[in-house]
Amino acid sequence: MTTYIPSLTLPSIVFEQPAAAILLPVVAGTAVGFSTRPSETQKTYLELRQPPLRPPPWIFGPMWTALYGLMGYAAYRAHSTGMSSLDPTKVALTKQGATLYTIQLALNLIWMPLFFGYQRPIEATIDIVALTGLTGYLTYVWGQVDEVAGYCLVPYLGWLSFATYLSAGCGYLNNWDFSGKEKPKSTKGGSTKYVDEKAE
Template identity: 55%
Template sequence: MTTYIPSLTLPAFIFENAAASILLPILLGTASGYVITRPDKTKQQYGTFKKPVGSESGAENVRRFPGNPPAWLFGPAWTALYGFTGLSAHLAWTNGANSLSPATSSLAKQGATLYTIQLGLNMLFMPLFFGYNRPVEALVDIVTLTGLNGWLIYVWGQVDQRSGWLLAPYLGWLSFATYLCAGTGYLNDWDLRNNSKPTIEKKD
């Protein structure tokens, strides 16, 4: 059961303003990366990790395996997904918070609390995984984050179906990111600090 907790919920004016609602998660997501290190350093660090790329771990296999996206893809993907979540939040709030139906209004506000909490958990992932090299804690964080967003889709989907559908790609990406986090942690013996040698890709 979800509860609306004003102290754990973003101010209403953010949800009410489409631009603010969309830009906030994008700016926070970008800031969480820069707080740890520059994007180029993060990409280089990501390249040093052993990742779930099949039975082999050679650089050639890393290049061709479709389940191991290139590091440059994460920035644009997260930016687009953050924008979708912000728009979803705006639609759910504006169509539900002031609804004449008490049930709809309640669901919109409960979802706003869930949304705010999941946003905080999202901001923790980069520092945990890349900043402190703590894959176990990062995995707990992203599993919780994924579960919360599944619930959020259910809650806000009852308020505005468009809101629920806009969150679907985000849930899918989080599920894949959970797989990458778990696989990377496992393949590196849950210790990312010892992987300092960069991955060398073979030239064709």
């Protein structure tokens, strides 16, 4: 699949330092979350038709923080184990995993702007399908370097699979067009938007 590509890989120092490895995805994910305005994101989330098993909005913050932390620890663990190995195959897999990790992190961070910011459910679903597949391969690659690193990615992979279902289900139930679901409603304080599900 993907080999080690230095230009598409985070600097080694990010993987070498545990604090940097763990904090990078946590801080980056938090920054993206706040840049898409949490109140507006939550409002949109509640307005759209959702598939069964939709979690409450409050669960996403703590869940993603934990998953980002595990992801970062897996990166540190795989890199420290693999790069200190005398086995050239493990070293090569470690470097390959670093490239895969960087790409999956980028795919992860653009999903929210695509889905909520630009309201592009088709592109967002394509993104998360690619992200889930890439993460599955990364789990396999780094699992060969260090079992603990591989196991640390399993909850993330499981949540991504569920998020893929939610993304695709939400897109399908809203006819892959979020803009048409919002209808103006006048109030004393101005105008707001809501979804008239009875009219669907």
